[in-house]
Amino acid sequence: MFDFFHKKNKITDIEWLGVDIHSHILPGIDDGSKEIGQSLGYIHEMQELGFGRLVCTPHIFQDLYPNTPETILPVLKTVQEEVKNQNLSIEINAAAEYMADSEFVVREGLLVFPGKHILIEMSYLMETPNIENIIFELQLQGYQVILAHPERYNFYFRHTERYEKLKSIGCSFQLNILSVLGYYGKGVKAMAEHLLNAKMYDFAGTDLHHDKHMKMLGDGVRSGKLHTILGQYPFRNLEVFSDSAFAKCI
Numbered sequence: 001m002f003d004f005f006h007k008k009n010k011i012t013d014i015e016w017l018g019v020d021i022h023s024h025i026l027p028g029i030d031d032g033s034k035e036i037g038q039s040l041g042y043i044h045e046m047q048e049l050g051f052g053r054l055v056c057t058p059h060i061f062q063d064l065y066p067n068t069p070e071t072i073l074p075v076l077k078t079v080q081e082e083v084k085n086q087n088l089s090i091e092i093n094a095a096a097e098y099m100a101d102s103e104f105v106v107r108e109g110l111l112v113f114p115g116k117h118i119l120i121e122m123s124y125l126m127e128t129p130n131i132e133n134i135i136f137e138l139q140l141q142g143y144q145v146i147l148a149h150p151e152r153y154n155f156y157f158r159h160t161e162r163y164e165k166l167k168s169i170g171c172s173f174q175l176n177i178l179s180v181l182g183y184y185g186k187g188v189k190a191m192a193e194h195l196l197n198a199k200m201y202d203f204a205g206t207d208l209h210h211d212k213h214m215k216m217l218g219d220g221v222r223s224g225k226l227h228t229i230l231g232q233y234p235f236r237n238l239e240v241f242s243d244s245a246f247a248k249c250i
Ligand SMILES: [Fe+2]
Pocket: 022, 023, 024, 097, 148, 207
């Protein structure tokens, strides 16, 4: 039940998460932000919502978005310069979201977060047949694997033991915040709630691509709804991707 005093104590920012580890707001290099003005608009709003750092993660997917560090890092630099020019205090970094499909080659030099954390995704149509092997090979090369939005892989909905298997081999999970707000539908929302209840998530991210995402995220934060749903969950974004973790990378 809502009451006046309860409403007054609502948390209407997202400082409690602090770091966004998944977004597509570097302009012009994937299916996210199209140009720098759009990117800066999102960065302004993300700062206003309470994020102190955004780690942008452009798709690296050979068939559709054949990005490399060489296509991503110069764009990051341009955005960082603009952010500085506009006197924003938010920090902008880049890693990537790698499509871990059968074409994916485990190698040195992948674009990672501090601590050699790497964000991977799978197709929404089917599980990558050798996903466990890919994770193992990455781990052998010192990478710490984070699987993006496990709640969106509906081929797992009748096989939730696969989530347990992936966790048991040391794969971390990243929740898409918009999943709990219902953006991707009821099934995804229900699976996100299931995985939250099972304490299977390690990190959360926005997976921000465009205005519709920004609007729902902004509304969810400013209404207090997001904090009510997720605020007490022990996401590790701030602990693992702290300022000092990034300082060591420079
Ligand atoms: Fe993404």
